[in-house]
Amino acid sequence: MGGWYRGDCHVHSVYSDGELTPAELAAAARAAGLDFVATTDHNTAAAHGGWAEQSGDGLLVILGAEVTTATGHWLALGIGPGEVVDWEYGVREGQIGSRLAQVHRAGGICVAAHPHAPYPTGTFTHAYEGFDAVEVWNGLWASDLPWNADNEAALAEWGRGLAAEVHRSRWRPAVGNSDTHLAGQLGVPHTVVLAEELTTPAVLAALRAGRSWIAGSAAVDVSFTATAGAETAEVGGCLDTRGREAVVRARVRGAPSATVSFHTERGVVHHVRLAPEGSGEVEWRTSAGESGFVRAEVRHPDRQMAAITNPVVLT
Structure with a gap:
């Protein structure tokens, strides 16, 4: 039976540079009223096993990674257990297309992450072509300012391109995620999807189709x-x-x-x-x-x- 499900698809654990274990993050997700989370540790599948143990009891865990290329980061969501996506390239190497294809072959989706992040490699300079969605709201500094100038720039860029994409009959949806690294960040913000069921294929299909909206908190x-x-x-x-x-x-x-x-x-x-x-x-x-x-x-x-x-x- 379908319905609306809340989830956070950009989450880091102790397996990269986060401070919480998968078990602690899963407990925080349940406490925050989330129905799904995605594991997106940087350039590694080491956390997949630990996260798989947390799936169930009303919480879906989507396996993924944050791919940190030299010219922008992106989220590979829905990859196979233990699957690693190469990150050692930049926009000039022209390798992004084959990496996106790898994720798509696995049944996953690709999300351009925090496109205006103000640090080296964080600013996204790859073309959006081939990506399934854009993270227009990233909550990495949510404890200080949930919505900042970087998010405003990402939203404006996405909004400007939306009209042309709609008239070409293939528009790229917006998503929002916490980019959790520390305790207290999970779910601020998160994405609410209308999916046929609470499974990885159904949630990814809803994200790809844009049957979703972004919430700043579970109260909204x-x-x-x-x-x-x-x-x-x-x-x-x-x-x-x-x-x-x-x-x-x-x-x-x-x-x-x-x-x-x-x-x-x-x-x-x-x-x-x-x-x-x-x-x-x-x-x-x-x-x-x-x-x-x-x-x-x-x-x-x-x-x-x-x-x-x-x-x-x-x-």
């Missing part, structure tokens, strides 16, 4: 839909309007006094401030002739991000 809940006549599409879906007006709705909980904004290929087209209790519904009307997609953002009064949705495509 968002429903984002577009309706035309009797037809409704949820986030990541495509709504055939048949020339009819589309009603876009965002239902939000857990974001006191936050601003909900709708974004299209024309930029910000609508925004509403929620009540202090943090729950409310925002509605706006548009058409496929005005834009090929609509997506939503929810920001706290201090402009810190609370949630980001992937788009609903309008045709």
